[in-house]
Amino acid sequence: MATTEDDRVEEALGDxxxxxxxxxxxxxxxxxxxxxxxxxDSRISSGPGVRTAISxxxxxxxxxxxxxxHDGILIGVNTANADDPGLNxxxxxxxxxxxxxxxxxxxxxxxxxxxxxxxxxxxxxRREGKAPWALVRAxxxxxxxxxxxxxxxxGRVVELDDFAWRAVFTRLKSLGLDSIMVEGGAHxxxxxxxxxxxxxxxxxxxxxxxxxxxxxxxxxxAPASLTNVKWWTGIRDAVVCATIxx
Numbered sequence: 001m002a003t004t005e006d007d008r009v010e011e012a013l014g015d016x017x018x019x020x021x022x023x024x025x026x027x028x029x030x031x032x033x034x035x036x037x038x039x040x041d042s043r044i045s046s047g048p049g050v051r052t053a054i055s056x057x058x059x060x061x062x063x064x065x066x067x068x069x070h071d072g073i074l075i076g077v078n079t080a081n082a083d084d085p086g087l088n089x090x091x092x093x094x095x096x097x098x099x100x101x102x103x104x105x106x107x108x109x110x111x112x113x114x115x116x117x118x119x120x121x122x123x124x125x126r127r128e129g130k131a132p133w134a135l136v137r138a139x140x141x142x143x144x145x146x147x148x149x150x151x152x153x154x155g156r157v158v159e160l161d162d163f164a165w166r167a168v169f170t171r172l173k174s175l176g177l178d179s180i181m182v183e184g185g186a187h188x189x190x191x192x193x194x195x196x197x198x199x200x201x202x203x204x205x206x207x208x209x210x211x212x213x214x215x216x217x218x219x220x221x222a223p224a225s226l227t228n229v230k231w232w233t234g235i236r237d238a239v240v241c242a243t244i245x246x
Contacts, residue, residue, distance in 0.1 A: 013062055013239070016232050020201040020241045021069045022179035028170050031179040032198055035066060036189055036218065037205040037237075043215030044186055049082045052215075054207035056236040064091035066203065070101045070181040072172060077107040079185035086119045087183075088129030095128070101181060103132035104172070106188060108163050110136055114146040124153040131155035137163065165195045186216045193220040196244040202226065206238045 022031040037054040038044050045052040055063070067073060067089040075085065087103035089095060103120055105112055112134060114121070123129035131154035134146070138159040141147070147157050160171055172180060182192060182199075192199065226242035233239075 013232060016230050016241060020203060028173055030169055030173045030177055031200050032169060032182060033201045033203060034182045034192055034199045035203040036184050037207055038218060039207055039209050039211040041210050042217050042219055043211035044184060044218055045216045046211045047214055048216055051083050055205050056234060058234045059205045059237045059239060064089055066181060067101050068099055070179045071177040072104050072180045073101040074104040074180055074182045076185050076188040077105055077112050078187060080105045081113050084119050086123050086129060088123050097127045097130060100129045102130045104135060105132060106135050108137040110140045110142045112146060114149055116149055121149060121153055133158050135160060165192055165198050169198060186218055189218045196224060199244055202242045202244055204240050208236050
């Protein structure tokens with residue numbers, strides 16, 4: 001039998017990732033994994049709103065493996081608008097809707113330019129991914145039919161009074177999501193790094209490239225140390241798994 005990319009991820013990274021995967025927490029908060037790919041100069045894209053490839057196919061497969069183990073996958077509205085992401089799980093093959101996390105788009109001011117042709121909607125319609133949730137500030141509403149588009153595929157609008165991360169995660173836990181994978185973009189990553197005590201696992205892919213001074217940087221506002229650190233090196237990228245010290 002031919003070796004698949006899925007098999008290679010399991011063989012290469014399975015043992016390393018296992019202790020950083022979600023576990024049940026006996027509290028009001030879900031297990032939170034912060035994961036993203038960055039360049040050597042800590043940039044996640046070459047410019048604002050520019051979709052930039054950093055990861056090798058090998059570590060992209062790792063991302064799919066991580067999605068399999070989470071109940072929800074969270075991004076900000078800027079990333080949703082710029083990238084038109086699918087946010088489903090393609091691991092293992094053949095994949096199904098049930099193994100995908102619920103896509104969560106943080107959109108307090110209802111700026112998501114969602115359309116029926118969006119990849120995330122098409123995947124939900126074909127039952128290749130779960131229907132997304134939009135997290136909006138209470139009192140705000142969409143004006144171009146986005147809520148109808150969401151509801152037609154089984155998605156929903158979740159209203160929140162408070163967008164502090166603790167409040168967001170507490171609400172998501174109350175809605176049945178026990179683990180959240182936070183993928184970006186820069187505003188989401190940087191703001192969550194300000195409340196690093198809420199992050200249970202940090203998994204960062206470091207690509208073998210510089211994106212330069214005009215790139216979009218991610219960095220905590222103050223020095224932060226990592227504990228329980230493990231490194232893995234692949235064909236072109238490195239992966240660091242850790243816990244952020246509070």
